[in-house]
Amino acid sequence: MGTKTIGLREDVYDQLKGRKRDDESFTELVDRLLEESTPDWRDGFGTLSDTEADELESLSARSRAQLGADLSDRQQGVLEELSMVDEEDDGSETA
Missing domain, CATH: 1.20.5 (Single alpha-helices involved in coiled-coils or other helix-helix interfaces)
Structure with missing residues (x-):
């Protein structure tokens, strides 16, 4: 699988670095964060x-x-x- 280089503001990089676990790469971090943020169809009910x-x-x-x-x-x-x-x-x- 190929890789892509992306640019991040320094403050965003610092936030990601702060959430990164010692044993995970930035790719694994982003993948984990995306999985955690998968929208739930029930979100937004009652709004x-x-x-x-x-x-x-x-x-x-x-x-x-x-x-x-x-x-x-x-x-x-x-x-x-x-x-x-x-x-x-x-x-x-x-x-």
């Missing part, structure tokens, strides 16, 4: 203001209602098509 939370809840409710209506319309259309197919099959069969 909306009451107004933002109410607006989001309202938008979600409208979206669910519209989705339900759209699915109901599609289901009704399919049922109508199936009933027409059944009627055609009933009329075309001969004994």
Whole structure:
């Protein structure tokens, strides 16, 4: 694997050096810090203001209602098509 050289301000270098363990390289340090800072999907929950939370809840409710209506319309259309197919099959069969 190749390496890259990066430039750091001296204060940032000093901070990293202070967090570096005696037995680890700077690469291992950065890798460890990145793993520790992997965002958790739960971070940020509860950070909306009451107004933002109410607006989001309202938008979600409208979206669910519209989705339900759209699915109901599609289901009704399919049922109508199936009933027409059944009627055609009933009329075309001969004994």
